[in-house]
Amino acid sequence: MSLSLERFIALTKTLGTIGYMAPEYGSEGIVSTMGDVYSYGILLMETFTRKKPVDDEFVGDLTLKSWVAESYPHRVMDIEDANLFSTDDDEHLIAIESCLRSVLDVALECTADLPQDRITMNNVLIRLNKIQTQFSSQALTSLDISENEEAISLPEEMFKSLANLKYLEISFLKNLKELPTSLASLNALKHLKIEYCWALESLPEEGVKGLTSLTQLSITYCKMLQCLPEGLQHLTALTNLSVRDCPTLAKRCEKRIREDWYKIAHIPDVFIR
Numbered sequence: 001m002s003l004s005l006e007r008f009i010a011l012t013k014t015l016g017t018i019g020y021m022a023p024e025y026g027s028e029g030i031v032s033t034m035g036d037v038y039s040y041g042i043l044l045m046e047t048f049t050r051k052k053p054v055d056d057e058f059v060g061d062l063t064l065k066s067w068v069a070e071s072y073p074h075r076v077m078d079i080e081d082a083n084l085f086s087t088d089d090d091e092h093l094i095a096i097e098s099c100l101r102s103v104l105d106v107a108l109e110c111t112a113d114l115p116q117d118r119i120t121m122n123n124v125l126i127r128l129n130k131i132q133t134q135f136s137s138q139a140l141t142s143l144d145i146s147e148n149e150e151a152i153s154l155p156e157e158m159f160k161s162l163a164n165l166k167y168l169e170i171s172f173l174k175n176l177k178e179l180p181t182s183l184a185s186l187n188a189l190k191h192l193k194i195e196y197c198w199a200l201e202s203l204p205e206e207g208v209k210g211l212t213s214l215t216q217l218s219i220t221y222c223k224m225l226q227c228l229p230e231g232l233q234h235l236t237a238l239t240n241l242s243v244r245d246c247p248t249l250a251k252r253c254e255k256r257i258r259e260d261w262y263k264i265a266h267i268p269d270v271f272i273r
Contacts, residue, residue, distance in 0.1 A: 019053025034115035041110025050081035095138035142167040171195040184210025195220040
């Protein structure tokens with residue numbers, strides 16, 4: 001037997017006694033794929049808390065697993081690795097806490113005492129991939145949707161998970177006729193630019209109502225756009241509106257005399273051409 005193999009076996013036995021290996025391995029010597037799931041759960045905890053099962057603070061009944069379990073779900077930010085996430089943005093902190101809570105939920109399900117109560121590794125991967133996708137979208141602050149000549153509409157669910165999006169540009173979608181009402185989910189959006197969407201006929205009434213943080217709205221070369229939504233008059237944060245080369249819309253927005261003027265009269269800086 002080689003020295004490296006001996007060391008590997010010794011390490012495996014050691015891990016079985018210090019918190020990485022499943023309880024059934026330490027008590028009965030049972031090795032199984034569900035034991036691997038348990039070990040993976042402990043490693044997840046270690047990765048996101050920067051604590052090891054062998055750290056001096058874990059003595060007696062206090063283990064890494066029990067420490068995490070005691071902090072879940074309401075105090076997960078108290079145990080996270082401060083070097084893993086670095087942001088002073090409160091909105092991002094909310095997303096980070098949600099991500100961390102989801103990961104530790106997976107870790108705790110991996111480390112159930114009984115093998116039959118643990119999730120499978122296949123489900124672990126599915127859950128973690130879903131968390132990664134969700135967290136990536138939550139962290140997104142700028143999005144450019146452009147140059148798709150085939151698109152007539154955008155997916156209705158498209159904007160629902162983009163809670164921190166601040167800048168959105170929709171341009172050169174020549175056949176786009178409508179925008180999804182999930183636009184209302186973009187509560188943090190500050191700048192919306194819609195350009196060269198020649199077939200766009202209207203902006204969604206319900207979608208616009210939710211844009212409570214919007215400060216700038218720019219609409220250019222949307223020649224089929226007929227009018228502005230009623231909800232625009234309630235967007236009190238809106239300070240800048242630019243409408244260029246939208247003939248019908250421009251006429252409706254003429255100061256004090258046209259149909260849409262009352263919707264935009266509260267906006268300090270209005271440019272219509």
